[in-house]
Amino acid sequence: MEDFFPSFFPSELRQTCRIGPIRKGEQLFHLGDNVQAIYRVVAGEIRLVRYGADGGEILLHRAGAGEYFAEASLGAEYYHCTAICTAEGTLLTIPVKVFRTFLEGDSSFAFAWAMELAGNLRALRRRFERLSLKGASDRVLHYLLTEGAEETGEVHLPGSLKAWAAEMNLAHETLYRTLNDMEARGLIERQGQILRLLGNA
Amino acid sequence: MEDFFPSFFPSELRQTCRIGPIRKGEQLFHLGDNVQAIYRVVAGEIRLVRYGADGGEILLHRAGAGEYFAEASLGAEYYHCTAICTAEGTLLTIPVKVFRTFLEGDSSFAFAWAMELAGNLRALRRRFERLSLKGASDRVLHYLLTEGAEETGEVHLPGSLKAWAAEMNLAHETLYRTLNDMEARGLIERQGQILRLLGNA
DNA sequence: CGTCGCATTGATATCGCTCAAATCCGGTGG
DNA sequence: CCACCGGATTTGAGCGATATCAATGCGACG
Numbered sequence: 001m002e003d004f005f006p007s008f009f010p011s012e013l014r015q016t017c018r019i020g021p022i023r024k025g026e027q028l029f030h031l032g033d034n035v036q037a038i039y040r041v042v043a044g045e046i047r048l049v050r051y052g053a054d055g056g057e058i059l060l061h062r063a064g065a066g067e068y069f070a071e072a073s074l075g076a077e078y079y080h081c082t083a084i085c086t087a088e089g090t091l092l093t094i095p096v097k098v099f100r101t102f103l104e105g106d107s108s109f110a111f112a113w114a115m116e117l118a119g120n121l122r123a124l125r126r127r128f129e130r131l132s133l134k135g136a137s138d139r140v141l142h143y144l145l146t147e148g149a150e151e152t153g154e155v156h157l158p159g160s161l162k163a164w165a166a167e168m169n170l171a172h173e174t175l176y177r178t179l180n181d182m183e184a185r186g187l188i189e190r191q192g193q194i195l196r197l198l199g200n201a
Numbered sequence: 202m203e204d205f206f207p208s209f210f211p212s213e214l215r216q217t218c219r220i221g222p223i224r225k226g227e228q229l230f231h232l233g234d235n236v237q238a239i240y241r242v243v244a245g246e247i248r249l250v251r252y253g254a255d256g257g258e259i260l261l262h263r264a265g266a267g268e269y270f271a272e273a274s275l276g277a278e279y280y281h282c283t284a285i286c287t288a289e290g291t292l293l294t295i296p297v298k299v300f301r302t303f304l305e306g307d308s309s310f311a312f313a314w315a316m317e318l319a320g321n322l323r324a325l326r327r328r329f330e331r332l333s334l335k336g337a338s339d340r341v342l343h344y345l346l347t348e349g350a351e352e353t354g355e356v357h358l359p360g361s362l363k364a365w366a367a368e369m370n371l372a373h374e375t376l377y378r379t380l381n382d383m384e385a386r387g388l389i390e391r392q393g394q395i396l397r398l399l400g401n402a
Numbered sequence: 403c404g405t406c407g408c409a410t411t412g413a414t415a416t417c418g419c420t421c422a423a424a425t426c427c428g429g430t431g432g
Numbered sequence: 433c434c435a436c437c438g439g440a441t442t443t444g445a446g447c448g449a450t451a452t453c454a455a456t457g458c459g460a461c462g
Contacts, residue, residue: 176409177410374419428438
């Protein structure tokens with residue numbers, strides 16, 4: 001199944017992977033577990049979370065279709081967070097042991113993987129930069145500018161507004177209000193699940 | 202000079218690198234420049250920044266001795282931020298072209314590099330998680346827990362308190378007050394440049 | 403039809419930011 | 433040796449933006 005694997009995966013590696021369904025609420029691993037696999041979301045959604053001292057859930061990452069997660073745990077002994085399925089789907093499970101073997105022996109694979117990691121790093125830096133903005137509207141603007149379509153700043157809302165608010169570390173109420181304000185000011189335009197950036201200021 | 206290079210760098214690669222001094226205020230590259238090199242700080246400090254619409258400086262990363270920067274730009278065409286030297290030191294410059302060649306041809310090098318990137322990714326995730334905390338004291342606690350020495354939660358303050366505040370996206374005044382509060386409450390202990398976590402709550 | 407979760411709006415509280423000012427410290431030049 | 437200066441540190445006061453609490457409508461789903 002070509003769709004399940006990135007093109008650069010060697011066929012021998014593909015044979016050791018597992019592909020299976022994930023159900024909402026299922027936990028793939030917990031904070032502290034020994035690292036046994038890295039994953040790629042084929043369909044559905046996985047959230048990587050950690051729990052604060054007060055029991056509050058801290059969202060580290062949301063992985064959607066096509067995205068890896070726990071990929072940074074390759075060199076670690078144990079997982080640094082907990083993975084929970086938040087939307088039913090399909091999951092590709094890649095055993096670390098075999099994965100490491102290929103990384104060490106196949107230079108073109110290792111190269112492709114390094115490119116992949118570099119891309120993830122850049123994406124995370126964007127999110128980091130976004131979080132460092134204080135204003136809610138600044139974050140929305142930044143999202144449209146960095147994650148939106150080239151030039152047009154058009155974005156398909158990733159799921160519910162509530163989930164989007166969580167990804168940007170905003171209370172969902174604040175996001176509602178902010179979007180209303182911005183639309184009222186003519187900064188953005190909303191058409192159902194599509195957000196468009198209007199004036200380029 | 203063994204100190205300048207990570208141990209896994211092939212000697213042929215080392216020969217194409219440049220080692221030179223950097224002065225405070227010097228800019229290594231700007232947002233939008235074509236990617237020509239990745240860097241490693243031997244001594245001193247480099248900050249990766251980006252400028253907001255209001256002209257405000259957004260700190261993306263602070264790289265100190267031993268750290269790489271722009272390493273995620275390997276697969277990119279142009280730099281996504283600006284690099285400024287904030288403390289005099291020495292810089293290792295690694296041309297991307299040669300670097301790529303080695304990545305593609307030397308699997309053990311590529312593997313080591315992938316490990317390096319994975320580590321960077323984990324470090325950035327920690328910082329990201331920290332930023333997602335709302336309270337100032339939560340951020341300080343998180344810093345001590347994740348960046349501090351194992352168990353003891355002991356930390357050498359990275360430079361000035363002001364710089365530390367910037368790294369945690371806090372106003373420096375807020376950090377001063379928070380540290381005072383925390384010390385008064387017996388949560389932490391300060392001895393000059395050393396912060397120690399006391400009660401493990 | 404009842405329930406659950408998302409969307410939306412209102413009211414209030416809180417925490418960190420901003421502006422301001424005083425002190426301290428290291429370095430520099432006379 | 434001392435006066436001066438810039439930057440870090442510290443403390444104070446007040447504001448504002450966001451979180452929080454609360455209530456309602458709405459659509460999907462069993």
